[in-house]
Amino acid sequence: MTNGVTENPGGGETRRASIMTTVVSLEGSRDRERSPGRLALPEQVSDRVPVAERPVSLSTQNMSLYYGEFRALKDITVEIPERTVTAIIGASGCGKSSFLRSFNRMNDLIPGVRVEGSVEMAGVPIYDRRVDVTELRRVVGMVFQRPNPLPMSIYENITYGPRRRGVRNRAELDEIVERCLTQAALWDEVKDKLNQEGNELSGGQQQRLCIARTLAVEPDVILMDEPCSALDPASTLRIEELMQELGHEYTILVVTHNMQQAARVSEMTAFMHMEEDRAGLLVEFGPTTEIFTTPKEKTTEDYITGRFS
Amino acid sequence: MESTTPNGVRSVSAEQFHRSLRGRRLIGNAAVILFLGSTLVGLATLAALIIDVLIDGLSWIDWDFLSTYPSRRPPDAGLRSALFGTLWVGGLTALFTFPIGTATAIYLEEYAPRNRLTQFIELNISNLAGVPSIVYGLLGLAVFVFLLNLDRVILAGALTLTLLVLPLLIVAGREAIRAVPDSYRQGSLALGATRWQTVRHVILPSALPGILTGTILAMSRAIGEAAPLLAISGLVFVTFTPGHPFERFTVLPIQIFNWVSRPQLDWQHVTAAAIIILLLVLLTMNATAILLRDRFQRRSEE
Numbered sequence: 001m002t003n004g005v006t007e008n009p010g011g012g013e014t015r016r017a018s019i020m021t022t023v024v025s026l027e028g029s030r031d032r033e034r035s036p037g038r039l040a041l042p043e044q045v046s047d048r049v050p051v052a053e054r055p056v057s058l059s060t061q062n063m064s065l066y067y068g069e070f071r072a073l074k075d076i077t078v079e080i081p082e083r084t085v086t087a088i089i090g091a092s093g094c095g096k097s098s099f100l101r102s103f104n105r106m107n108d109l110i111p112g113v114r115v116e117g118s119v120e121m122a123g124v125p126i127y128d129r130r131v132d133v134t135e136l137r138r139v140v141g142m143v144f145q146r147p148n149p150l151p152m153s154i155y156e157n158i159t160y161g162p163r164r165r166g167v168r169n170r171a172e173l174d175e176i177v178e179r180c181l182t183q184a185a186l187w188d189e190v191k192d193k194l195n196q197e198g199n200e201l202s203g204g205q206q207q208r209l210c211i212a213r214t215l216a217v218e219p220d221v222i223l224m225d226e227p228c229s230a231l232d233p234a235s236t237l238r239i240e241e242l243m244q245e246l247g248h249e250y251t252i253l254v255v256t257h258n259m260q261q262a263a264r265v266s267e268m269t270a271f272m273h274m275e276e277d278r279a280g281l282l283v284e285f286g287p288t289t290e291i292f293t294t295p296k297e298k299t300t301e302d303y304i305t306g307r308f309s
Numbered sequence: 310m311e312s313t314t315p316n317g318v319r320s321v322s323a324e325q326f327h328r329s330l331r332g333r334r335l336i337g338n339a340a341v342i343l344f345l346g347s348t349l350v351g352l353a354t355l356a357a358l359i360i361d362v363l364i365d366g367l368s369w370i371d372w373d374f375l376s377t378y379p380s381r382r383p384p385d386a387g388l389r390s391a392l393f394g395t396l397w398v399g400g401l402t403a404l405f406t407f408p409i410g411t412a413t414a415i416y417l418e419e420y421a422p423r424n425r426l427t428q429f430i431e432l433n434i435s436n437l438a439g440v441p442s443i444v445y446g447l448l449g450l451a452v453f454v455f456l457l458n459l460d461r462v463i464l465a466g467a468l469t470l471t472l473l474v475l476p477l478l479i480v481a482g483r484e485a486i487r488a489v490p491d492s493y494r495q496g497s498l499a500l501g502a503t504r505w506q507t508v509r510h511v512i513l514p515s516a517l518p519g520i521l522t523g524t525i526l527a528m529s530r531a532i533g534e535a536a537p538l539l540a541i542s543g544l545v546f547v548t549f550t551p552g553h554p555f556e557r558f559t560v561l562p563i564q565i566f567n568w569v570s571r572p573q574l575d576w577q578h579v580t581a582a583a584i585i586i587l588l589l590v591l592l593t594m595n596a597t598a599i600l601l602r603d604r605f606q607r608r609s610e611e
Contacts, residue, residue, distance in 0.1 A: 104499060111423050138501030148492035151515055160510070161500035210496070217501050 048083075048248070051267050051287060056122075057082035057221060057251040058103055063117035064279075065098055067110065072098050074279040075117070078270060082122075082220070085247035087262035087288065088255045090272035091303065095280025096255040099272065100223050103253065104140040105133050121221070138165070141219035145226045147206030149198030149213075154181075154190050157198040157209055161217035176216050184212035185242055204235025211242060222246065224254040228261065240265050259304065263292055271300045359588075366581025374582055378548040379564065383575035388583055390547040391564035394463070395590070397551055398560055399532050401467035406478050406531075407524050409471070414482030414520070419508055438476035445473045446537030454541060464554040466541045473537060474527040481523025485516040518601050525598040529591045535562035561587045 058080040065073040073095045080086050088096045098107060105126065107113045119126050126136055138161070149157050158177045159167075167173060177194065181187035186208040190201070198209055207227060214222055224243070228236040243252055243265045256262050262269055269291040273283045284291060284300045295301045377387025421427040449469025459465040489512050497507040538560055544567055547559045561583060568580040
């Protein structure tokens with residue numbers, strides 16, 4: 001491998017620069033695995049910029065998604081700010097997960113999927129032919145509904161991503177493991193049993209392990225598909241705290257069925273609704289407090305107040 | 310006979326209830342006896358065969374029997390050339406089958422687009438698994454022995470058996486790969502691993518025990534086959550230990566076929582002894598396969 005991920009280059013780069021890195025790495029994705037890794041730990045932002053003034057991370061314009069003939073998403077236009085927790089709420093089957101998965105192109109795995117309109121990340125059209133899906137999925141990490149640690153040790157679960165990108169240095173891998181587990185609030189619980197199988201942990205620990213291994217590939221965006229729906233309340237609380245903390249450094253997009261959760265963790269909320277023809281629509285998108293207190297649309301209000309689910 | 314409960318619901322009297330119960334129990338018991346009997350037909354026949362072979366052959370098995378060459382005189386006859394032939398043919402077949410079969414299974418499960426061509430290929434592989442083995446023997450004779458001019462050598466036999474068992478391994482390999490949870494695949498891809506890295510580091514390690522089990526079962530099929538190799542090697546009398554893949558050969562089933570067709574009484578014992586050895590080889594292989602599968606299952610349950 002070429003330079004792979006060496007010591008964090010230039011510790012104090014601005015956020016802009018990091019996005020440019022992403023753009024460059026997507027543009028130059030033909031020669032894979034050459035992008036210099038993003039900063040390991042972006043400096044904590046103490047005085048946060050108001051949501052409305054944050055730069056756009058993910059955006060779509062008139063985006064529609066088809067499974068064969070079936071139109072699952074219809075004309076979605078949205079601009080999701082970076083370094084923010086954005087919740088996607090809506091009834092079952094309205095296309096929340098499909099929408100989420102179109103940002104790391106996991107939908108590509110399903111035969112017959114087609115996306116129309118534009119989907120951009122930091123200005124880069126991610127469905128462009130020149131975009132390398134592998135690199136995109138590194139920059140846009142994902143945490144699944146059911147914790148899915150790989151069938152290997154905790155240590156190997158964390159180093160899986162970096163290793164595939166060519167990081168071989170043992171000390172460097174050790175450092176990544178400690179940093180990511182600490183970030184995911186799991187280090188203290190597992191530091192003495194890093195060689196234990198990942199799937200021997202409890203459900204909540206497994207989910208934090210999955211978050212940690214996503215952090216290990218240094219993404220800009222983390223997609224979470226109902227990350228707490230398979231967990232008990234205590235574990236749910238820990239994951240929620242984690243989401244809020246990580247929301248200062250990463251763009252987090254979380255699908256949830258739990259409206260209290262959306263209200264607790266997110267700054268922005270997108271409400272999706274299924275139309276008569278079963279296509280998912282984005283009904284309303286705005287600051288979470290507004291969506292929950294003064295929704296503009298009748299359907300949003302009905303959903304929030306529990307008139308249907 | 311019908312009585313009425315306090316609520317006015319009609320119910321069957323206790324007597325009637327018992328009478329019908331007796332009849333149902335009788336039918337139930339009869340069914341159990343019928344099924345047990347059917348099972349015993351197969352088991353008893355197998356037991357009789359094995360006991361018969363053991364009585365006939367066990368006393369003939371000694372080190373000399375394994376280490377000497379076939380002979381015209383029953384007391385001198387040994388299995389050496391057949392054992393080495395089986396080892397050579399079996400080893401080479403495994404060497405060819407494992408990589409080709411695994412690669413095909415990976416392609417069909419992980420890469421092949423879901424279209425008509427793939428369906429056609431899959432259908433044909435399933436059908437090939439059902440083709441009679443003598444047909445493969447004749448194919449091998451035509452292609453490897455005559456067309457490629459290999460002559461009636463070990464390599465020709467191994468290639469023929471490879472064709473024979475390849476469909477079995479492909480089917481077993483695909484099942485092993487399909488048993489790997491999709492969440493592993495997605496987890497790996499979502500971390501920015503390429504398709505090949507996902508196959509290499511996640512799918513293959515998880516599917517390997519299943520693929521190995523399939524390989525061993527395919528090999529035990531190959532080692533027990535006489536018909537296709539008979540077409541390749543002929544009913545030969547080999548009195549040397551083959552040293553490389555381009556020598557003439559015989560294998561255990563052919564040697565057994567050879568001996569069983571001789572009229573003298575003593576040959577029966579020699580044949581029985583050879584059958585015991587062949588069964589031992591096959592049982593050992595199958596036991597290994599079962600052990601592997603058990604370990605695999607226990608691991609995936611965790």
